[in-house]
Amino acid sequence: MNSMNLGLIQMRCQIDPAANLENAVRLIRQAAASADVICLPELFRSQYFCQRTDPSIFDLAEPIPGPTTDRLGKLAAELGKVIVASIFERRGPGVYHNTAAVLDADGRLLGIYRKMHIPDDPLYYEKYYFTPGDTGFRAFDTRFGRIGVLVCWDQWFPEGARLTALQGAQVLLYPTAIGWHPREKTEFGKSQHDAWELIQRSHAVANGVYVAAINRVGHEGPADGGLEFWGASFVADPFGRLLKRASHSDEEIVVASCDVRQIEETRRNWPFLRDRRIDAYRDLTKRLLD
Numbered sequence: 001m002n003s004m005n006l007g008l009i010q011m012r013c014q015i016d017p018a019a020n021l022e023n024a025v026r027l028i029r030q031a032a033a034s035a036d037v038i039c040l041p042e043l044f045r046s047q048y049f050c051q052r053t054d055p056s057i058f059d060l061a062e063p064i065p066g067p068t069t070d071r072l073g074k075l076a077a078e079l080g081k082v083i084v085a086s087i088f089e090r091r092g093p094g095v096y097h098n099t100a101a102v103l104d105a106d107g108r109l110l111g112i113y114r115k116m117h118i119p120d121d122p123l124y125y126e127k128y129y130f131t132p133g134d135t136g137f138r139a140f141d142t143r144f145g146r147i148g149v150l151v152c153w154d155q156w157f158p159e160g161a162r163l164t165a166l167q168g169a170q171v172l173l174y175p176t177a178i179g180w181h182p183r184e185k186t187e188f189g190k191s192q193h194d195a196w197e198l199i200q201r202s203h204a205v206a207n208g209v210y211v212a213a214i215n216r217v218g219h220e221g222p223a224d225g226g227l228e229f230w231g232a233s234f235v236a237d238p239f240g241r242l243l244k245r246a247s248h249s250d251e252e253i254v255v256a257s258c259d260v261r262q263i264e265e266t267r268r269n270w271p272f273l274r275d276r277r278i279d280a281y282r283d284l285t286k287r288l289l290d
């Protein structure tokens with residue numbers, strides 16, 4: 001196929017997981033009118049719980065396959081669309097992952113990607129909850145094209161983008177939950193957001209692929225603190241140009257048409273994959289060079 005229409009679901013997340021799932025289903029149905037591949041934000045079934053450490057929160061986790069993939073798989077088959085859903089996965093007793101499930105347009109679970117890079121920052125205490133992923137970087141052949149899926153903190157690492165693109169992914173999807181510490185927003189807010197967008201647009205350029213980031217919106221946590229999720233979900237083309245970007249504040253469905261022929265055209269003119277010195281990169285597997 002020469003084109004792939006992406007649908008990015010930028011949504012608010014409530015406390016009630018059931019309400020979030022119903023809202024996601026409603027938004028997916030709307031997106032399906034014009035999108036082929038529809039992606040939800042990171043951990044969409046709950047508010048972003050990693051702002052604190054609380055063992056009772058592990059009760060939110062579920063297996064894959066499980067209730068969420070069953071519901072969304074039936075929806076994918078009904079609509080004839082691909083759905084990518086980020087889920088708090090219970091793999092086994094005491095082992096949990098931050099996992100993206102890819103459901104093809106016939107409802108089949110094509111596979112999963114477990115988040116590889118796990119942050120540990122103020123109000124982003126993910127190392128408490130998530131075991132680092134062990135699936136490796138993956139690309140999936142869907143009805144509408146070959147997609148790669150990474151998750152949030154992965155978006156800052158060029159290695160993950162490159163290894164996924166090398167597997168033939170035409171689009172890199174990044175389900176995301178990122179926002180401002182309200183007390184920092186005035187001084188650092190713009191530069192933080194600009195850096196986030198810039199690094200991902202650079203992945204598009206360096207690899208000659210489409211890149212899409214799918215974020216949530218709204219304030220979550222204590223009124224005098226917490227996180228203000230900055231939305232701004234976007235799609236960039238293989239030249240790094242913004243095709244669409246959502247607002248910082250509203251629930252929105254971002255739909256962008258991706259002409260996959262542009263990948264070939266861009267790589268012919270910017271042949272970064274051709275000119276890579278793969279014989280000289282062995283030291284990338286080291287933490288630092290002494």
